[in-house]
Amino acid sequence: MTPPGLDQAFAAAAQAHAAGDLDAAEARYRAILQDVPTYPGALCNLGAILVRRENFAEAERYYLLALAGTPGFADAHFNLGNLYHRTGDLRAALTQFRACVQANQSHASGHYNLGTVATKLGDLISAEAAFRAVTRLEGQVGQAHLRLGDVLLRLGRIQDGLAAFRQYADAHPSDPRGLYNMALALANDGKPADAQEALHRALKLKPDYAEAHNALGLALELLGRKDDAMFHYLKAVELKPDLADAWSNMGTNLVEQSRTAEATDCYRKSLAARPDAPAIHGNLLLTLNYDSRLSPAQVREEHVIWAERFASPVQPPPVPHPPHDPERRLRIGYVSADFRDHTVAGFIEALLTHHDRARFEVFAYPNVARPDATTEKLKGLADQWRPIIGVTEGDVATRMEAERIDILVDLSGHTAGNRLLTFAYHPAAVQASVFGYPNTTGVGAMDFRISDPVSDPPGMTEAFYTEELLRLPETAWVYRPPADAPAVTPLPALSRKAFTFGCLNNAAKISDACVDAWTKLIQSSPGSKLVLLAGQSPSALRKLADRFARAGILRERIELINRLPRDQYFERYSTFDLALDPFPYNGGVTTCDALLMGVPVLTVAGNSYVSRQGVMQMTQVGLPEFVADSPAALVTIGKEWMRKRDELAVIRDGLRERLLASPLCDAERYVRNLEVALRKAWAERLPG
Numbered sequence: 001m002t003p004p005g006l007d008q009a010f011a012a013a014a015q016a017h018a019a020g021d022l023d024a025a026e027a028r029y030r031a032i033l034q035d036v037p038t039y040p041g042a043l044c045n046l047g048a049i050l051v052r053r054e055n056f057a058e059a060e061r062y063y064l065l066a067l068a069g070t071p072g073f074a075d076a077h078f079n080l081g082n083l084y085h086r087t088g089d090l091r092a093a094l095t096q097f098r099a100c101v102q103a104n105q106s107h108a109s110g111h112y113n114l115g116t117v118a119t120k121l122g123d124l125i126s127a128e129a130a131f132r133a134v135t136r137l138e139g140q141v142g143q144a145h146l147r148l149g150d151v152l153l154r155l156g157r158i159q160d161g162l163a164a165f166r167q168y169a170d171a172h173p174s175d176p177r178g179l180y181n182m183a184l185a186l187a188n189d190g191k192p193a194d195a196q197e198a199l200h201r202a203l204k205l206k207p208d209y210a211e212a213h214n215a216l217g218l219a220l221e222l223l224g225r226k227d228d229a230m231f232h233y234l235k236a237v238e239l240k241p242d243l244a245d246a247w248s249n250m251g252t253n254l255v256e257q258s259r260t261a262e263a264t265d266c267y268r269k270s271l272a273a274r275p276d277a278p279a280i281h282g283n284l285l286l287t288l289n290y291d292s293r294l295s296p297a298q299v300r301e302e303h304v305i306w307a308e309r310f311a312s313p314v315q316p317p318p319v320p321h322p323p324h325d326p327e328r329r330l331r332i333g334y335v336s337a338d339f340r341d342h343t344v345a346g347f348i349e350a351l352l353t354h355h356d357r358a359r360f361e362v363f364a365y366p367n368v369a370r371p372d373a374t375t376e377k378l379k380g381l382a383d384q385w386r387p388i389i390g391v392t393e394g395d396v397a398t399r400m401e402a403e404r405i406d407i408l409v410d411l412s413g414h415t416a417g418n419r420l421l422t423f424a425y426h427p428a429a430v431q432a433s434v435f436g437y438p439n440t441t442g443v444g445a446m447d448f449r450i451s452d453p454v455s456d457p458p459g460m461t462e463a464f465y466t467e468e469l470l471r472l473p474e475t476a477w478v479y480r481p482p483a484d485a486p487a488v489t490p491l492p493a494l495s496r497k498a499f500t501f502g503c504l505n506n507a508a509k510i511s512d513a514c515v516d517a518w519t520k521l522i523q524s525s526p527g528s529k530l531v532l533l534a535g536q537s538p539s540a541l542r543k544l545a546d547r548f549a550r551a552g553i554l555r556e557r558i559e560l561i562n563r564l565p566r567d568q569y570f571e572r573y574s575t576f577d578l579a580l581d582p583f584p585y586n587g588g589v590t591t592c593d594a595l596l597m598g599v600p601v602l603t604v605a606g607n608s609y610v611s612r613q614g615v616m617q618m619t620q621v622g623l624p625e626f627v628a629d630s631p632a633a634l635v636t637i638g639k640e641w642m643r644k645r646d647e648l649a650v651i652r653d654g655l656r657e658r659l660l661a662s663p664l665c666d667a668e669r670y671v672r673n674l675e676v677a678l679r680k681a682w683a684e685r686l687p688g
Contacts (some may be wrong), residue, residue, distance in 0.1 A: 004030060011043055022049050025165035038069035044076045051083055059083055074104035075679040078113070081377065085117055093117045094126075101133070114500035115147055115170055124390030127151045146467040155390045156369035158189045176202035182210045182220065188370075192222035205254050210240035217249055226537030229253060238268075248283060257540030258507040258547075260290045276422065278310045282414035283574075289439055289610050290585050292511035296464040296608035301518035303442030304466065306414075311443045314393075316426035326683040331361045336436065337417025339366035341374045343589050344411060346480030353644035356675060363405060365396070367417050382563065388419065397425035406430065407678050413437015420446075430682045432470060435477040437587070438610040440465040448681060450674070452476045454616040455609045464608055470677050474663035475620060477608075479592040479669040480659065482570075488598035488656050489574040491649040499642045502531035502599075504569060504575035505590050507544060509582035517604070517631035518580060519551035521638045522558070528642065529574065534560040573597035577648065579642055581614040583631075591617050595659045598652040602638055604628045620662045622650070 013229045029046040032039050043066035050059035061082060066076040081096030095115045100110035115130030128151045134144035149164030162185040169178030186195035199216040209325070212591065217232035230253050236246035247577040251266035268283035285306060285427040288299050288426050324336035334351060338344035355362050364382035368375055369389050379385045384403075388396045396419065400408065408428035412418035413436050417649035423431050424447040433441050434450035441449075448470040455464075455476050456469050501521065503510070510532065522530050530553065541560045548558050564572060570593065581587055581603035587594075589615060591601050603614025605627050622658055625640075628634035640649055659665060 006036060006039070008267050010039070013042070014045065017045060017049065019091065022052065025049060031244065038065070040066045040070040040076065043069070044073065044079055047076075047083075048079055049078075051086070052216060056083060056087055062346075068225050072103040073101075074100045075109050076112065077103060077516065078107065078110050081110075081113060081117070085113065086539075087680060090117050090121050094121060094123075101130075105133075106137060108134050109135065110663050112144060112147075113510055114271060115144075115151070119151060121148070121392055122274075123392045123395070124151050124155050124389070128155070128390075141167050144178060146181055149185065153185055153188060153388075154369065156371070158370070161185045162189065166446065172303055174205065176209055179205070180215055180222055183212075185216055187215070187219050189221055194217040195219040196223070208239050210236045210243050210246065213239065214243060214249060217253075219247070223250075223534045225255065226253060226535065228539075230539075234666045240677065242273040244277065244280065246271045247273065251287065253537075255287055255290070255508045256506070256511050256535040257537055258534075259540075260287055260508060260511075261293075263287050263508075264291070273500040274308075277406070278306070278652045279416070281306050282307070282418065282420075285414045285439075285442075286506075288438075289509060290508045292513040292584050296610075298462070300440055300442075300464045300466075303397065303414075303440050305442075307442035307444060307466070307515075311424035311445070314421065314424040314445075316445055317608060321363055326679075326686060329359055329361060330676070330682060331363060331404055331680065332375075333365055333386075333405040333409045333423065334409050335365040335367070335419050336411035337367045337382060337415070339364060339368050339375050339378045340370070340372050340412065345374050346589075347380065347477055348378060348411065350478050350480055351382065351671060351674075352378060354671035355669045356384070356543065356672075359679075363403065365400075365419070368421050369417075377497055388422075393419065393421040394425060396422045397427040398463050400427035406682055407432070409434060409450075409678075410441065411436040413439070413441055414646055419423040429685050430678065431597040432678065432681075433467065436589070438613070439608075440467060449475055449679075451609060452616060455612045457612075461608055470681060472670070473680050474671045474673065475616060475670060477588075478667045479589065479659075479663060479664050481592070481596050481669065484571055485596055486567075486574070491577055491645060491652050492575055493577040493642075493645045494649055497527050499525065499528045500531060500575060500577050501528060501580050501602075501638065502572075502574060502578075503582060503587075504533045504582045504594075505582050505587045506566075507532065507540065508532050509585045509587070510544065511582065511584060513584070513631060514580075515547050517553050517634050518552050519548060520631075520633045521580075523634060525639050529557050529559065531559045531561065531572075532579075533564070534562065536563050569593075572600050577645075578602055578638065582636075583614075584611040586613040587610055588613050592664060593619060594657065596656055598655045600626050600641075600648070600655065602628065602634060602641070602649055603625050604634050617664060620664050621655070621658050622662075623658075664684055 009032055013025050017025035026049050029042045032042040043062045047059040047062035063076050063080040066073055077100035081093045084093035092352045097114035099111055101107055110649040111130045112134040115127045118127035131144045131148035145164045145168040149161040152161035165178055166181035169182055172178055183195040183198040188628055196219045199212050202212045213232040213236040217229040220229040233246050233250040236243050247266045247270035251263040254263035258632055264287055270280050281511045285303055288294060352362055361383050363384040365386050365388050367388050380385055409435040413433055415437055419442055420441055423443055424445050431446050432448040433446055434448055446467050449465055451465040451469050452472050452475050507519045522528050534544050543562055573594055576599045579599045579601040582599050583604045584606050595599050600623055601614060605615045615627050628637050
């Protein structure tokens with residue numbers, strides 16, 4: 001029984017608490033607890049005061065005492081969730097917010113905070129449900145609509161997200177946040193001009209809105225106005241120096257301009273502002289592959305740092321041993337964000353098409369926010385289709401364990417939309433990474449990296465990986481040539497004095513080492529010219545031209561072109577006599593595109609996978625004479641081929657057929673080799 005006057009004492013304490021007199025409130029709560037140690041309201045409110053005083057350990061103790069005496073006390077669960085959220089234990093916070101709303105379905109703040117934490121954890125399904133609950137309970141258009149729209153956008157449900165943002169913007173016309181979020185949805189819906197208009201309206205309401213400047217930069221990027229985009233990114237960080245997204249977007253913009261050192265600096269500033277962002281850190285890792293100043297060992301160490309920060313804290317359960325039957329049908333799962341219109345999609349199609357269904361059941365785990373026609377095509381090729389967009393890493397791993405996946409294969413590495421942290425849980429007996437990324441993942445739970453003896457010669461590159469190398473006998477991946485590629489044309493140099501070297505790779509791959517070597521080649525080859533792809537930015541074009549000019553190439557001997565539509569891209573190869581492979585980050589699919597068009601690729605053999613893809617490809621088509629063992633040798637070989645135009649013309653005439661007949665295009669043989677290697681690796685993990 002409650003002692004007489006205790007409720008009045010609690011009311012007085014609560015009044016002092018509400019008035020901000022924390023000392024008086026704390027003293028009164030403690031006095032109440034002297035008489036009734038289990039008084040739930042006093043325990044809970046005293047905990048709240050202690051949180052404000054940053055005495056988190058004692059606050060937690062009082063919240064737990066309140067719950068021990070009054071199980072299902074919604075406010076205690078809510079306050080404890082806020083405490084865990086504040087101290088960074090998001091999973092514990094999520095548990096408490098769920099307990100709060102289970103105890104009181106009408107606790108709008110509990111639902112809202114549940115949605116906030118679920119979003120941070122990547123559990124977008126739970127977040128959507130939570131924010132929808134808030135909108136029902138509040139009965140008016142408020143903050144929950146903004147958060148709901150953001151979640152729907154991340155789930156790829158753009159029209160639903162746009163509707164939520166429009167509701168908010170209509171209900172709050174003087175609040176620029178509605179227009180800002182609406183613009184993000186419009187940009188994602190392929191309407192950057194409409195997004196731009198909405199952001200201009202938002203900036204009229206709030207000219208110093210840093211996030212809107214950042215979003216306007218993204219919209220302008222989509223419109224091809226890269227330099228204007230950079231202006232707004234710079235404005236965003238001027239207004240808000242710790243705006244991580246703006247620094248990251250600036251980094252991506254600079255990568256396309258081949259300004260990798262500056263891009264790296266931007267990514268590091270982004271991480272300084274948001275150190276808990278694996279995707280931003282992954283962008284940094286991808287950019288480091290372009291940098292000719294770093295050794296492979298240094299790049300590996302950066303990947304290990306990422307893994308220690310994000311993957312190592314995951315404690316995977318022991319991998320269950322499958323039944324001892326090395327010949328049984330295995331379940332193989334492929335994880336990628338690129339089950340869509342993407343350069344990786346052709347490789348994925350080859351895998352899904354050619355697996356021996358008598359020996360393998362194929363599971364696809366697409367992390368695709370915006371499915372397209374390619375997505376639907378690939379869906380029809382998989383035995384089991386399991387979309388994972390919006391599902392937390394741990395929940396995805398749990399699903400895979402429940403589906404008894406034997407072999408799990410990553411196709412993304414540190415590229416956009418990857419789910420490497422799912423692999424950290426080690427849900428399959430064998431885990432491997434292949435093709436989508438040209439380096440180690442750094443993830444300790446990734447057992448293998450699929451490679452080949454040329455890309456990763458035994459004894460040369462093992463130290464650059466955290467994974468064990470699983471070398472296939474011929475190639476690490478295969479190329480799927482487009483059916484509508486234009487016909488191969490005669491060698492241009494046969495009908496003119498000029499000789500054209502060209503490279504249509506991403507300009508980010510044009511390292512300082514490339515500039516130096518290619519400049520020497522052009523300087524020492526009278527009558528030659530160089531054609532390069534320079535992205536969409538006029539300033540990037542100028543800066544790339546300036547780099548070569550400073551190195552010594554006259555402007556009239558270099559042609560820089562903007563990004564090309566697909567048909568013009570292939571046709572442009574018809575103007576090249578010889579293609580140049582960038583280094584240390586070689587071309588991949590782009591090199592095969594050149595070969596398909598009859599253009600041999602002159603490459604420099606490096607000492608890591610990323611710098612040996614050209615060696616592998618030229619070896620597989622039987623043209624090792626186009627492989628240089630140093631940048632200096634590249635200059636010599638390039639000059640020799642200028643003199644051997646008749647021989648080069650013969651190679652050109654038969655190169656497409658040579659490519660199509662090579663292991664690079666034999667998808668069925670590749671998949672058989674992959675199956676043998678993966679089954680052997682799996683069998684070696686069987687007990688006994």
